[in-house]
Amino acid sequence: MVIKGLVRSFSCFDVTGYVFKDVRVSLQAMLESGARPFERVELGVDSLAMPLRSRVDAIDLKPLSLDVMPEADRGLPGLLVSATRTAALELLVDTWIPGAGGPIDDAIAQARASRAAGRPFLSVMESLVVGESLGRRPHLDSEDVSGVVWAEEAFEEKFNRVARSRPEVMLPEHRGWGGRGNVGVVVERTCDIAGQPVRRYDAMVFFGRGESRRVMVSSGGRWECTSPRKMDPDVLKAFETRGRAVHFDQGDLTSWNAWKVIMAVRVPASGDASGVDERPSCLDGIPVARLADLRMPIPLSSRVRVVEDPAEALAILCRVSRGFVISGLGGDVLPAPIARHRGKLLAVCVPSQWDVAA
């Protein structure tokens, strides 16, 4: 499966360069790892979308261009790690390939000019160094970290190897980054729902450590809790070959096991019209329902009804308040958070124990 990681690009003297890029690792390696993926899925308050965001936005990785780097890696965001910052800064001054502009180009240019003039040159590159005290900070997320040179101590405090077998790939250390959530894998697949191809996610969420490592897996919307060793080989293979390791940063993806989709509603492409006061018959017996991104791993039947009619869809979606369809509400205008998803399919969900047919 694919994971975004800091991959060792080169070593030169006491300096190691890492670049941020996709790399394939085995599911087993991830299960054994105590690291978190860089990419995080933010389950928003209303879970109407599953945006993938990279944790690197907290680190502010800069593109690296050094002549000691493999050519394929040049221009990728990355960082340098060194036991002493002097060695890393000197390597930058010696091997940096100017071109992209920006603060690194400027700092290198100043440093090279100073060195040529016989003046101290390292001090002009202070802004490129990540403080050595960083490792003692509880949460990196709490403030942006800029700079390309990391002290080895701080780096090891904040990053882990994915596995012994892949020492070149580093991921954020599980507990060193604050926040909560679970590590897992998502696979995109196309389902047939009421005769329509719909993109959905299968998901696997890891729990426990070592021998007690367990996973909760949603495949085709059906959840099960199991040991990785006991998983269906076909499902396992799908995650292994097409999966993407992510960190579920907010919310509990597995809690969607307690819901089921009773209908899918397409948000009208042009939604200026108001809803109608009369409650649509499709909401009979459903006093309240939750809206979610249809791609979420929520149990659903392939026979689930898809509401494509804009008028009916409006009648449903205009009754949304705080992510819930309240059938007793009068039809109003389409709420702005829903209107942002024009053209998308949203899932109307109810608790799984409700005796309501999809």
Add this chain to the structure above:
Amino acid sequence: MKKRLDKYRVFGYNFNHERNQRKYHFDCIIKRGLYMKGQHAVAVSSCLSVSGLASGRAVELDQIPELFDESDGEPAGLQADSGLPTSVEVPLGEVMFRLPDQDCGDVDDVDQISAEDLAEIFQELETPPWVRYRWDAAGRVWVDEAGQPVSPAVFGSNWSVLQMLGVYGCRGIDDAILAGLALREPVLLIGAPGSAKTAMAERIATDLDKRFWAYDASKAMFEDIIGFPDPSSLSRGEVVYVPTPLSLVGKQFILVDEVSRAHPGLQNKWLEIIRARRVMGMGLPELEFVFGAMNPPGLAGTVPLDEALAGRFVFHISVPEIRRMDAADRRTVIEAADGADGLPPCEGSRLAFFVDAVISRMPAVRGERGPEITNYLMAFSEYLSAKDLHLDARRLGMMRRGLIGLIAAREVLWGCPVTDGRIADCFREGLDVLLPFSATGREVPRVLIDGAHRHAVAAMKGRRRALAPTDVFAVATAAVRGECIEDQDAFSMAVTRILQAIDHPRDLNVTIRAGAALFVLASSPQALSRIPLESCQRVMVAWADLIEMDGDAVEDFLDEAASAELPLTIPEAHIESFLRIVGGIEHAIAASRLPGVEFKEILAKMSEIIGEGGVTW
């Protein structure tokens, strides 16, 4: 004149007057029977004890119906702080009496009585029936001057049956004592030292002509109640006990005094004796009556009664202390020479005259009131359960028998059936002698019992009320069952309480109950469709939040769920419901996952809730 007097029946407690001042001062209750006409009309209620209150202002006759708004089957308006009179001064000749089985709200049927009639009535009232009437030992009945049998009601209307035995100030517990004797059920007397508990039991036994012994449970030893082993029986391979004058064998009526301080080694023996009339597996067929006695918990040097022992006594009767008696009774108690009062011994039991009458009346009461009593107790226990105050099946059965006995005793003493309008009062008063809390020292607020009583009365009359908003789980289950949630604001408050209990857990039981309430509501679209829109949304938002856990919590949850076993206390018939609650065990139980609450506690509480029959969707 006799006929006229029969019509004017006064019945009530503590009837006092001062004839020489030609004024009557009622400083206590005449049970809904006495009114005055003219400028000083007055009504007094049966539902309040007004003993000791000073005389108040008179009430015009047209105010009387307001006092008895019986829309709920209970007198309304006559509250201690209502400002209405609970006692008055009544000029002679203007007092009216009315028959006890007439509704109080209708004042047209109140007759006026002359001063002469009234004087005769008072003369009758002042003369104890055992003086007015004669005991016919052969017929085992009381007879009048003409030799005609008289009704037990002539004793019960203004006099105490126990007073006949020389036990004073106990008029208020006559009915419970008679019911206990008629039912042959264990009776626990709770009273301060010197409140004549032992004397009462002894005099009852003496009158009933039963072989009696009073055991001091704090001192009694095994040999005292069983006897000594016969060495010769051992050679035959058996143990035979040789009875002594103290031992239980042959006793017909026993008092287990100081039962709360029973010797620890003998507590189980007393359990067996009190409830099963057996000891060491040996039957005690002659033992008919078992009374227990103890001091009230909280009194210096006293201890609460063990719950198991308390559960064996059907009646828990508080024996009045002299300081709570009226002046006449206090005077009588003080002046009565020990053993020299009451009726002299005679042939045949005069108490059995009443007990037999109660026994004869009970089948009719059971037939007429049985279903009502059952409905009442079901709703009563449902309310208490919602407050985490549980009555077990044995206690509820005891209460049903006890209420039947009490109503029968009252009907015998009053000489007329308990009317529909008064049955609720009877139930409420019955609770005072049938609930086991006081003996065990468990402080149950009176307001809680009153609330449960009102709820049960309404349910009994087919007007099932939504439970108070504080009963969050009961409110939730009521919504599921489709019972009317009359007050939508109250329901919103209940939802607020549910969410507060979950977000800010203080008491484990309350938190779990609130979690269960949330789960019950969120699991039922029918319930959600009956509640206010904003509550509906808050419930679903809260449920969605609750079932989301952070990574560590999910991990812990899975560990707990994997190792948890279904509690054995779940009846087989409810296992399916239980599994529905825990929803496939693995994750849906997260719906009940509450901060700081262990999984096993949820299981235990859920099974308890199911045991209450609270989850039926």
